[in-house]
Amino acid sequence: MIKTYDVLILGSGAAGQSLALRLADHMRVALVTKRTLDDSASAWAQGGIAAVLDATDSIEDHIRDTFVAGAGLCNEQATRHVVERGRQAIEWLIDRGVPFTREDSSPTGYHLTREGGHSHRRIIHAADATGAAVQRTLTDLVREHPDIDVFERHIALDLVTATKLGHRERGCLGAYVLDIDSGHVVTIGARNTVLATGGAGKVYLYTTNPDVATGDGIAMAWRAGCRVGNMEFVQFHPTCLYHPRAKSFLITEAVRGEGGILRLSDGTRFMPAHDERAELAPRDVVARAIDFEMKKRGLDCVYLDISHKSADWLHEHFPNILARCLELGIDLSKEPIPVVPAAHYTCGGVVTDLTARTDLPGLYCIGESAYTGLHGANRLASNSLLECVVFAEAAARDILASRRAAPGPLPVWDESRVTDADEEVVISHNWDELRRFMWDYVGIVRTTKRLQRAQHRIRLLSREIHDYYSNFRVGNDLIELRNLVVTADLIVRCALRRRESRGLHYSRDYPDTLPRARPTILRPR
Structure with missing residues (x-):
C-alpha cells in the first residue's frame, strides 16, 4: 500500500502534535505514532515549561541559567532563539486551551514554580502533570482536525531516500511504516518528513521514559546519512521513585524546588557537602552526588523529604505524586520518598539548524530526537517542552515557505526473501x-x-x-x-x-x- 501526503510526521508528543496543528490548515498531514496519540514522553513530563513571564525575570537570566546548566556547551544562537520565543510559545498553548495552574495574586495570573538551576520562579505548570495536560489538549485538537490523518499503532522502519532509490540528488521522500496489528508495511510518500520520535531512554535498564523511547528517529536519520551530535550527554534524573511496583515513576524537580531535602537512610542531609546550591543544583550534579553516596555506603536508594509540608499543601501542588505514593504505602506528609537516579533525557540527537532542517533535504527533526545546541552538556529543567513548541513553530514556518515538489512513484516494501522468525x-x-x-x-x-x-x-x-x-x-x-x-x-x-x-x-x-x-x-x- 502506498499513501502520499504533504507532510509526514513521525511521533505524537508535544513536538509532533504542535507541528501538525500549525500545518493542518494549509497542508494534508499524516501523523504516525507507535501506540496511541497520548502515549509519549511529553505526557509523562511533570514539572512544567520554563519561560520568562514575570517582570522580575529576564531573557538574559534565563539564557545565563541555561548556559550554566549546560556547562558552557550550549549554542548561543540556538539558546537565545528558544528563550526569546518562550512567552509566545506559552501563549500559543494557552490559546489552545492548556489548563495551566492559576494564581490570582500573581502578576502573570499563573503560579510559577522554581526548579534546580533556575535563578527565578519561571516554570509555568499544570499542577504536577504539565505534560499530560499539554498532551490531552493537543490530542483532542488533532483528533478533531479533518486534515490530519492519524496512524496509531504504526512504527516507521526506515526513511525512503532518493539516494537509496538510485537518484542523483539527495533528499527524503517519506518512510516505510509498519502497521503493528496487521503486520503489513505501508509506504508513505511526503514532500516533507519530520522526525519527532523522542529520546532513547530505553537503551538503559532504569529510565523514567515510556517504553516507546527507543531512539527511532536518531537511528533512522543516521542510517539516512545525517550527522548526530552530543550523544554522550544522557541526563539521568536524580529522583525516580524506588519501589518494586513503581515502574518508571518520576518525582519531579519541583519537589526540590519547593523545599524537598535529600537525605540518607539515617536522615542525614548530604547535598550541601557536594554543591553550595544543595538540592537546587542542576540535575547532573545532584545525580552524581546521589550515585556517589549510594556507592560509597552500599545503599539501594536515598530519600527525598518534603514531609515538613502539610497534606493539604501537597495535595494542591503535587496531587499525582501524592496519590501514586499513597497507593504504594508512602505518605509524603509523614515520611520521605525513596529515590534513585534513572536515565531521563537525551541531550544530543540529529543535528539541525534553527529551522529544524537536518542534513537531508526534505527531512526535519524536532523535540528530544534533535540536537539544536540548546541543552549543551546538561539540559536545564523544563527547557524541553519549550524547545518542542518553539521548534515546531520554526519547522512549520519553513515547511510552509519551502513548497517542495511531491515525490514521484515510490516502491513498496519487499518481503519476498524473508520468512517468519523461528525463535523470537x-x-x-x-x-x-x-x-x-x-x-x-x-x-x-x-x-x-x-x-x-x-x-x-x-x-x-x-x-x-x-x-x-x-x-x-x-x-x-x-x-x-x-x-x-x-x-x-x-x-x-x-x-x-x-x-x-x-x-x-x-x-x-x-x-x-x-x-x-x-x-x-x-x-x-
Missing part, C-alpha cells in the same frame, strides 16, 4: 543484554575501559541483529531493538571521543574539564 526469544535476550551493559558501563560515571567493553558488546549485537533483520519479517520489537543498538553505538562513540568531564559526561580517566567547550559531532561514513 533472541530479540528479548538481546534487548535485555543491551540495556544491562549500557547501565553498567555507560552510566552516570564512566571509564574508557567500561566504554570499550560496551562498544565490543554492541558490535557483536549489531551483527546478530542485522542478520535477524535481513532474514525474518519485521515486528515492533525487532525494529525498536535495531534502533536501540544504533543509538547505543552513537552514545558510546561520542563518549569515547570526549576526553574530559563536562556536564552529564563524567569520566574517571579524564576528570578535568578542558578550557574550550566543543560539541561532539559524528558523520556517517
Whole structure:
C-alpha cells in the first residue's frame, strides 16, 4: 500500500502534535505514532515549561541559567532563539486551551514554580502533570482536525531516500511504516518528513521514559546519512521513585524546588557537602552526588523529604505524586520518598539548524530526537517542552515557505526473501543484554575501559541483529531493538571521543574539564 501526503510526521508528543496543528490548515498531514496519540514522553513530563513571564525575570537570566546548566556547551544562537520565543510559545498553548495552574495574586495570573538551576520562579505548570495536560489538549485538537490523518499503532522502519532509490540528488521522500496489528508495511510518500520520535531512554535498564523511547528517529536519520551530535550527554534524573511496583515513576524537580531535602537512610542531609546550591543544583550534579553516596555506603536508594509540608499543601501542588505514593504505602506528609537516579533525557540527537532542517533535504527533526545546541552538556529543567513548541513553530514556518515538489512513484516494501522468525526469544535476550551493559558501563560515571567493553558488546549485537533483520519479517520489537543498538553505538562513540568531564559526561580517566567547550559531532561514513 502506498499513501502520499504533504507532510509526514513521525511521533505524537508535544513536538509532533504542535507541528501538525500549525500545518493542518494549509497542508494534508499524516501523523504516525507507535501506540496511541497520548502515549509519549511529553505526557509523562511533570514539572512544567520554563519561560520568562514575570517582570522580575529576564531573557538574559534565563539564557545565563541555561548556559550554566549546560556547562558552557550550549549554542548561543540556538539558546537565545528558544528563550526569546518562550512567552509566545506559552501563549500559543494557552490559546489552545492548556489548563495551566492559576494564581490570582500573581502578576502573570499563573503560579510559577522554581526548579534546580533556575535563578527565578519561571516554570509555568499544570499542577504536577504539565505534560499530560499539554498532551490531552493537543490530542483532542488533532483528533478533531479533518486534515490530519492519524496512524496509531504504526512504527516507521526506515526513511525512503532518493539516494537509496538510485537518484542523483539527495533528499527524503517519506518512510516505510509498519502497521503493528496487521503486520503489513505501508509506504508513505511526503514532500516533507519530520522526525519527532523522542529520546532513547530505553537503551538503559532504569529510565523514567515510556517504553516507546527507543531512539527511532536518531537511528533512522543516521542510517539516512545525517550527522548526530552530543550523544554522550544522557541526563539521568536524580529522583525516580524506588519501589518494586513503581515502574518508571518520576518525582519531579519541583519537589526540590519547593523545599524537598535529600537525605540518607539515617536522615542525614548530604547535598550541601557536594554543591553550595544543595538540592537546587542542576540535575547532573545532584545525580552524581546521589550515585556517589549510594556507592560509597552500599545503599539501594536515598530519600527525598518534603514531609515538613502539610497534606493539604501537597495535595494542591503535587496531587499525582501524592496519590501514586499513597497507593504504594508512602505518605509524603509523614515520611520521605525513596529515590534513585534513572536515565531521563537525551541531550544530543540529529543535528539541525534553527529551522529544524537536518542534513537531508526534505527531512526535519524536532523535540528530544534533535540536537539544536540548546541543552549543551546538561539540559536545564523544563527547557524541553519549550524547545518542542518553539521548534515546531520554526519547522512549520519553513515547511510552509519551502513548497517542495511531491515525490514521484515510490516502491513498496519487499518481503519476498524473508520468512517468519523461528525463535523470537533472541530479540528479548538481546534487548535485555543491551540495556544491562549500557547501565553498567555507560552510566552516570564512566571509564574508557567500561566504554570499550560496551562498544565490543554492541558490535557483536549489531551483527546478530542485522542478520535477524535481513532474514525474518519485521515486528515492533525487532525494529525498536535495531534502533536501540544504533543509538547505543552513537552514545558510546561520542563518549569515547570526549576526553574530559563536562556536564552529564563524567569520566574517571579524564576528570578535568578542558578550557574550550566543543560539541561532539559524528558523520556517517
